[in-house]
Amino acid sequence: MKLPIYLDHNATTPCDPRVMEVMLPYFTEQFGNAASRSHSFGWQAEEAVDYAREQVARLIGAEPKEIIFTSGATEGDNLALKGVFEMYAGKGNHIITCVTEHKAVLDTCKHLEKLGGEVTYLPVNKEGLIDLQQLEAAITPRTILIAIMYANNETGTIQPVAEIGALAKKHNVLFFTDATQAVGKIPVDVIRDNIDLLTCSAHKMYGPKGVGAVYVRRKNPRVRLTAQMDGGGHEKGMRSGTLNVPGIAGFGKAADICRQQLEADGQRMSNLRNRLENALLQLDATYVNGSRISRLPHVANISFNFVNGDGLMMGLNKEVALSSGAACTSASMEPSYVLKALGVEDSLAHSSLRFSIGRYTTEEQIDFVIAKVISVVEELRAMKPIS
Numbered sequence: 001m002k003l004p005i006y007l008d009h010n011a012t013t014p015c016d017p018r019v020m021e022v023m024l025p026y027f028t029e030q031f032g033n034a035a036s037r038s039h040s041f042g043w044q045a046e047e048a049v050d051y052a053r054e055q056v057a058r059l060i061g062a063e064p065k066e067i068i069f070t071s072g073a074t075e076g077d078n079l080a081l082k083g084v085f086e087m088y089a090g091k092g093n094h095i096i097t098c099v100t101e102h103k104a105v106l107d108t109c110k111h112l113e114k115l116g117g118e119v120t121y122l123p124v125n126k127e128g129l130i131d132l133q134q135l136e137a138a139i140t141p142r143t144i145l146i147a148i149m150y151a152n153n154e155t156g157t158i159q160p161v162a163e164i165g166a167l168a169k170k171h172n173v174l175f176f177t178d179a180t181q182a183v184g185k186i187p188v189d190v191i192r193d194n195i196d197l198l199t200c201s202a203h204k205m206y207g208p209k210g211v212g213a214v215y216v217r218r219k220n221p222r223v224r225l226t227a228q229m230d231g232g233g234h235e236k237g238m239r240s241g242t243l244n245v246p247g248i249a250g251f252g253k254a255a256d257i258c259r260q261q262l263e264a265d266g267q268r269m270s271n272l273r274n275r276l277e278n279a280l281l282q283l284d285a286t287y288v289n290g291s292r293i294s295r296l297p298h299v300a301n302i303s304f305n306f307v308n309g310d311g312l313m314m315g316l317n318k319e320v321a322l323s324s325g326a327a328c329t330s331a332s333m334e335p336s337y338v339l340k341a342l343g344v345e346d347s348l349a350h351s352s353l354r355f356s357i358g359r360y361t362t363e364e365q366i367d368f369v370i371a372k373v374i375s376v377v378e379e380l381r382a383m384k385p386i387s
């Protein structure tokens with residue numbers, strides 16, 4: 001077996017070879033600028049982008065015109081939040097979000113607070129879910145946006161998105177969801193869920209890095225955004241800049257493959273995830289973080305009490321690539337703010353692991369990981385009975 005085994009698909013996924021194949025011609029023979037209107041190079045590029053727009057739209061139940069291509073979900077989150085904040089300044093300045101959002105949302109909200117925005121950060125329960133009554137109670141006449149992620153990147157917990165959408169609609173407030181971890185993994189439907197704005201990213205769904213999209217609803221209501229990037233007026237003026245044609249073509253193909261394989265992939269991955277989780281839970285003092293019911297099919301976040309977090313990572317990382325419950329974004333060893341928000345103690349957060357399974361993960365790999373994790377945990381516990 002080739003080592004290390006990659007179980008960090010929530011950080012990024014490999015490009016599907018079928019996606020790569022679709023991208024390649026747009027680097028060489030078909031290198032045109034999609035904004036060139038006067039020759040076939042431009043027309044071909046534009047055709048590729050239009051096709052990809054249809055493919056991405058179809059995956060989430062949107063219209064092609066409602067898809068704005070970006071450089072990824074970080075840019076999309078910035079565009080959705082800042083774009084609404086500026087455009088709807090006449091209506092209000094209040095945004096409701098939640099403490100377990102991705103930093104691309106939280107840090108953007110912090111930025112808006114400096115510009116006079118008021119932000120409510122809803123807490124979550126120990127399953128990682130927001131409380132709908134608390135959400136409704138937080139809405140004021142000045143509320144312009146509810147920003148709640150679809151599924152959490154650390155725990156896989158899926159928020160009650162349809163109920164949030166219904167509440168937002170009832171109170172005439174826009175609903176934005178960062179669906180980067182959900183799109184391509186579980187059925188997402190912007191109509192069913194009353195979603196007004198949504199972000200996603202190609203590299204989390206077997207497409208290339210550096211491409212993403214924002215869904216911007218065009219009717220009931222027609223959502224408007226203030227552009228954050230001014231220039232040539234690309235993407236209906238909402239995001240200027242020459243389009244990444246190969247990346248977008250690949251994103252489209254990735255979306256198409258996800259749509260076709262969604263059910264089968266989800267079933268296969270949840271079987272592998274359950275096999276892994278059930279085996280690891282045989283260890284004493286081992287706990288699953290986040291909801292086990294409302295959860296992405298391929299994610300398991302597990303804490304192993306009485307082991308040292310660094311020791312755990314060092315014991316595993318030559319053979320298994322995964323993320324720990326200590327801050328993955330920086331060199332500091334702060335426990336994860338997401339796990340903290342769920343009420344997980346610091347020491348347990350430090351000794352937690354996020355397993356995220358992918359399209360190419362095999363049963364053989366999972367069995368290897370099970371044996372390895374059990375042996376490392378048992379070894380650490382034997383060395384140091386209490387930490």
Ligand SMILES: *Cc1c(COP(=O)(O)O)cnc(C)c1O
Nearest residue numbers: 072073074102104153180181201
């Ligand atoms: C990965 C991720 C992002 C950032 O996406 P990029 O395309 O890498 O900028 C944002 N939100 C969530 C929930 C993510 O998992």
